[in-house]
Amino acid sequence: MQEPRGRLLENVSLSNYTSWRVGGPAQRLYIPKNSDDLINFLKQLPPKEPVLFLGLGSNTLIRDGGIKATVVITQGALSKLELLEPTVIRAEAGVASPAFARFSARKNLNGAEFLAGIPGTIGGALAMNAGCNGSETWEIVKAVETINRHGEKKLRRPSNYQIAYRSVNVFPDEFYLAAHFQLNPGNKEESLEKIRSLLAHRTATQPTNEPSCGSVFRNPENDYAARLIESSGLKGLKIGGASVSTKHANFIVNENQATAADIEALIEKISGAVFKKHHIQLIREVHIIGDKL
16 A cells, blocks of 8 residues: 555644634644545545545534544645546536636636636535526536545446535535536637626625635525525624624624634524524525534
């Protein structure tokens, strides 16, 4: 068995690996050299070692007590993009979604422009069926490459999954390694202009210059979480260093050295207040993991 060639760290804070800039330590953290190195590393882990994959950490709240597991960082590691067929692009899980959107546009392919507005990686977009502007990730997925806890690869089709709004079922101890996206012939300049317009709108309407996770809650059917939160009088509400964005009510920003506990308490406060006023139970988009202090 080859020695792993990536970086293995112990007891390292995850605050530098999440978009909220909060989170306790990982018991172990591994940044693989590439996909082959990751496969080799997983094969050598103790059989019962818990494993978590993390991209940009933009849809994850890691509690202040951290995670008793090995955390694999895909961003900057699983970063390969390639054209498999004239209209099919393969993107590894650590590729940033906006980078994939621009790559597709420059190949004169359209259908992936919306991913420029997703603040995460391809792996994260697959895991939650991320979307914006009326489009969703799995609408353009032809196949996914996965890797399991023992370093074994599989090729799966969308028909293997139950896919819904911001939701995809997962196979136990199986992680996304890459995806094959089926796109349409297009025009580079038109697609790049669409991306520029989307990003300009995002900057104008979302707190993109402050640490956040993106949207905290899913939109209820025929409504918007932001509208419900704002109409409940919650814009600007603060707990500790966390606050409800005054720019977009479905964003919580780390305004002043917030802790994960501050953010989690604010999420619960928002959910309770919206239910009290509107009798609608908001469902979180963000995943909360780890131990409380």
